[in-house]
Each structure stands twice: as C-alpha cells, then as structure tokens.
Amino acid sequence: MIILETRDLKYTYPDGTVAIQDLNIEIKKGKKVAFVGQNGSGKSTLFLLLNGTLKPAEGDVFFHGVPFKYDSKSLREIRKSIGIVFQNSDDQIFAPTVYQDVAFGPANLGYSKERVDTCVQQALEQVGLSRLKDKPPHHLSGGQKKRVAIAGIMAMEPEVIILDEPLSNLDPVGADEIMDLLNEFNQFGSTIIISTHDVDLAYRWSDYVFLLSNSKIIGQGTPAEVFKDFDLLKKTGLRQPTTLEIYHEIERRGLASGGNSPKTIPDLVNTLKPIDLIWVDVPPGIKEGDSLNLGIMYGQYATQSPYEAVNATVLHIHPDGRAIVELKRKGIKAGGVLIYDTDNYSLPEVKQILKEGEIVFVGAMGKKSKILAEHDGIRLDVSSGVIDKTILTALCGKRCLILTAGGMVDHALKRIKEYVETSGIEFTVGVVNREEDYQWIGETKDSPETFEV
Numbered sequence: 001m002i003i004l005e006t007r008d009l010k011y012t013y014p015d016g017t018v019a020i021q022d023l024n025i026e027i028k029k030g031k032k033v034a035f036v037g038q039n040g041s042g043k044s045t046l047f048l049l050l051n052g053t054l055k056p057a058e059g060d061v062f063f064h065g066v067p068f069k070y071d072s073k074s075l076r077e078i079r080k081s082i083g084i085v086f087q088n089s090d091d092q093i094f095a096p097t098v099y100q101d102v103a104f105g106p107a108n109l110g111y112s113k114e115r116v117d118t119c120v121q122q123a124l125e126q127v128g129l130s131r132l133k134d135k136p137p138h139h140l141s142g143g144q145k146k147r148v149a150i151a152g153i154m155a156m157e158p159e160v161i162i163l164d165e166p167l168s169n170l171d172p173v174g175a176d177e178i179m180d181l182l183n184e185f186n187q188f189g190s191t192i193i194i195s196t197h198d199v200d201l202a203y204r205w206s207d208y209v210f211l212l213s214n215s216k217i218i219g220q221g222t223p224a225e226v227f228k229d230f231d232l233l234k235k236t237g238l239r240q241p242t243t244l245e246i247y248h249e250i251e252r253r254g255l256a257s258g259g260n261s262p263k264t265i266p267d268l269v270n271t272l273k274p275i276d277l278i279w280v281d282v283p284p285g286i287k288e289g290d291s292l293n294l295g296i297m298y299g300q301y302a303t304q305s306p307y308e309a310v311n312a313t314v315l316h317i318h319p320d321g322r323a324i325v326e327l328k329r330k331g332i333k334a335g336g337v338l339i340y341d342t343d344n345y346s347l348p349e350v351k352q353i354l355k356e357g358e359i360v361f362v363g364a365m366g367k368k369s370k371i372l373a374e375h376d377g378i379r380l381d382v383s384s385g386v387i388d389k390t391i392l393t394a395l396c397g398k399r400c401l402i403l404t405a406g407g408m409v410d411h412a413l414k415r416i417k418e419y420v421e422t423s424g425i426e427f428t429v430g431v432v433n434r435e436e437d438y439q440w441i442g443e444t445k446d447s448p449e450t451f452e453v
C-alpha cells in the first residue's frame with residue numbers, strides 16, 4: 001500500500017534556487033526508506049515538502065492517496081501523521097525541560113492532559129530518557145538531544161517518521177542505538193524515511209533507496225539494485241558500500257562465489273569459497289609434514305558439516321617463515337541463539353536459561369530490555385548491532401541469548417532464520433518463552449557429532 005506519493009513536484013526558493021523538480025516518488029507503508037544524495041541535492045527541501053512545512057510551486061503530495069491541502073486544519077492533521085526530526089536537534093528543542101519539550105506536540109494536537117502525559121511517558125521510555133525528564137534539554141549531549149527530538153515526534157504517534165540525517169554528530173554506539181530505535185518503531189508499524197550521505201547505512205538498513213542529485217531523483221530501487229550500479233553512483237558522487245566493495249575485491253580474486261550482495265559481515269563471510277591450500281605463519285620449530293591446529297572455519301568452507309575444526313599438514317616452509325598447509329577438516333556443531341521475549345519477563349527464568357542453556361553471550365535489543373538487564377544485573381556482551389554480532393558468535397559454536405520485546409522478537413527470529421536458510425549453516429534458533437513461536441532449526445537426528453578441536 002502506498003502511504004506517501006509525489007507527482008511532478010517542484011519547489012523554488014524565493015531567491016530563485018530550484019531545489020526540487022520533476023519529482024515523482026511512491027513510498028510504501030511500513031517500509032524503511034533512505035534518500036541518499038550529496039550536499040545541496042535537495043533532501044531537506046523534499047522532507048519539508050513531505051510534511052507540508054513547504055508548499056510546492058507545482059505538483060502535489062499525496063498521503064494515503066489524498067492530496068495535501070494547506071489550510072491550517074489540514075496541515076495539523078498532516079503533521080500529526082507525518083512527523084519530522086530535523087538534522088540539528090537545536091532547531092527542534094526549545095522547552096525548559098525534556099518533559100515539556102516532548103509534551104509540546106501532543107498538547108498542540110489538543111489531546112487531554114491525561115493523554116498527553118501517557119504519550120510523553122511512553123515516548124520517553126521508548127527512547128530511554130525517562131530519568132532525564134526534568135532536565136533542561138540544552139544540558140544534554142548531542143545523542144540525548146536527538147532522542148528528545150525523536151521522542152517529541154513519537155509522542156504524537158505518527159504513521160510516518162521522517163529523519164533528516166539522523167546520525168549526524170553521533171558517536172558510533174549512539175548511532176547504532178538510534179538505528180535500533182528506528183528499527184523498533186518500524187517493527188511497530190511506522191514507516192521510516194531518512195536522508196543520509198552514508199552509503200553503508202543506506203545499503204545495510206533500508207528496504208528501498210532513492211538517489212537524489214541536483215534536485216532530481218536519478219535512481220531508485222532496493223539497496224542491492226541501486227548500489228551495484230557503478231555508473232549511477234558515479235553520477236551521484238557516491239561510493240560503493242564498504243561490504244560490497246570488499247566482496248567485489250575477494251570475488252575478483254576467485255575467493256568468493258559470484259552474484260551475491262552481502263549486506264552484513266555474516267553475509268559477507270558466507271560468500272567465501274572453500275579452499276584447501278593456504279599460506280600461514282608457522283611457529284618456530286615446526287617442520288614440513290607436521291600437523292598444525294588452525295582453529296575453526298565455517299560457512300562454505302565446510303565439506304561435511306556447517307561448522308568445523310581445521311587441522312592442517314605443513315607441506316612446505318618458505319625461508320621467510322611462512323608455510324603452505326593443506327587443510328584437514330572435522331565437523332563439529334555450531335552454537336545456537338535463544339530469543340527471550342521480555343514482555344513475559346521473569347528474572348529467575350532468565351537466570352535459569354543462562355545457567356542451564358550454557359549461555360556464554362547475551363545481547364539486548366530495545367530500550368525496555370536494556371533497562372531490565374541493567375536493573376537486574378544481567379551482564380550484556382552486546383547492546384548494539386545485536387543480531388549480526390550474535391549470529392557471528394553462534395557460528396563460532398557458542399550459545400547466545402537475545403533479550404528483546406514486542407515486534408523485535410519476530411524481527412530477530414526472522415533475520416536469524418533467514419540467515420540459517422540462506423547460508424545452509426545449521427544452528428539452533430528459537431523464542432524460549434513464547435510457546436506458540438518456539439522453533440528449532442537444525443536439530444536433526446543426523447546432526448554432526450561434536451568433536452574436540
């Protein structure tokens with residue numbers, strides 16, 4: 001279903017600058033969409049047109065198929081449904097306390113005092129700022145201000161959230177947290193639209209990408225479609241995403257299987273071809289013909305099983321101390337991922353799972369789960385980029401637990417099951433405390449035996 005659409009949109013600033021022209025786009029409900037383009041390509045102007053802050057010189061914007069009207073009542077409705085978070089949080093935050101700032105939007109929509117309070121409490125909890133509600137926003141860090149701005153929009157419960165450069169001025173962990181938050185909103189059904197210069201982010205995160213250049217859309221499609229088009233990227237002055245660039249280099253050297261578009265490190269690792277002879281550094285004292293334990297390899301290296309211990313025979317030692325070795329493999333079992341739904345949280349149960357499930361790696365997704373873990377002293381090994389890091393850990397034979405809630409439970413389950421299915425690497429995955437969703441993958445009778453490495 002199309003939620004937002006533009007037809008022949010044009011916008012000219014009063015000084016004559018044409019910032020948007022011939023713009024025809026369709027945005028589907030519930031999707032994560034990225035607009036990518038260089039400075040001055042027109043992203044911010046387009047976003048202001050998409051929530052009615054600017055009125056087009058020509059053309060129309062449609063919400064659920066209905067063209068925008070620009071009287072104050074219609075605009076209020078549009079801004080309630082389509083929230084925008086500005087690039088610079090200081091342009092958005094002005095009230096004396098965090099609470100009052102977040103309350104501004106819902107109060108302006110004429111909500112009752114009780115409803116405003118509920119919306120604000122909920123939004124502050126979602127972005128993890130309940131504790132700072134009485135602080136003046138200008139005393140907060142850049143990342144915290146960004147969250148206040150996001151909470152202010154969330155409190156109006158919009159269907160579409162537009163964020164202009166959501167990660168500008170954030171450190172890597174703060175950036176991951178904001179993206180996790182946006183994924184969470186998306187799981188609850190919001191359509192999320194961002195602008196960014198960051199091709200890695202657009203490639204990894206979005207369902208659909210628009211490339212903007214000189215006020216026009218010059219390319220669009222899934223991230224895999226858009227970012228494999230070198231000519232298009234060149235025209236837009238953008239580079240390829242790093243994961244894709246590394247993949248193409250190893251593919252060109254015959255080390256990865258062709259025709260893939262890996263988005264994440266687990267996906268990239270999974271494209272590697274099996275190899276039998278490799279160069280390695282050998283410790284002093286090793287002679288030709290000796291055996292070496294090289295550790296563990298997985299993915300397509302495996303010949304008999306999804307995951308294997310690798311021993312090697314030293315064939316030839318070069319005078320510089322490096323040696324050519326022939327790999328000998330032994331199948332062992334991969335680890336597993338358990339997902340715990342914190343909507344049905346019980347600390348004794350989590351403790352029992354950690355102990356009896358022999359869990360060695362714990363991650364939490366979503367503010368609620370992180371706060372629960374912190375409050376109850378559950379040590380977290382990872383709190384951002386959780387799904388990928390957990391998959392990589394499970395591939396190394398370890399048992400992992402993800403604490404999360406709501407739509408994120410299904411999101412994590414789906415992503416990990418997809419990985420299991422496309423990679424052919426079998427490890428266990430399931431929701432542990434939600435009977436109807438309890439599933440295991442890869443627990444077959446003929447699962448490979450476990451060997452000591």
Ligand SMILES: Nc1ncnc2c1ncn2[C@@H]1O[C@H](COP(=O)(O)OP(=O)(O)OP(=O)(O)O)[C@@H](O)[C@H]1O
Pocket residue numbers: 013014015017018019037038039040041042043044045046
């Ligand atoms: N208030 C304004 N008056 C005149 N021209 C403007 C105004 N705001 C933006 N422009 C111009 O409109 C064009 C598009 O600007 P816009 O801010 O939409 O681009 P952008 O893609 O968001 O850039 P950035 O990535 O730097 O934020 C640019 O040429 C810019 O100089």
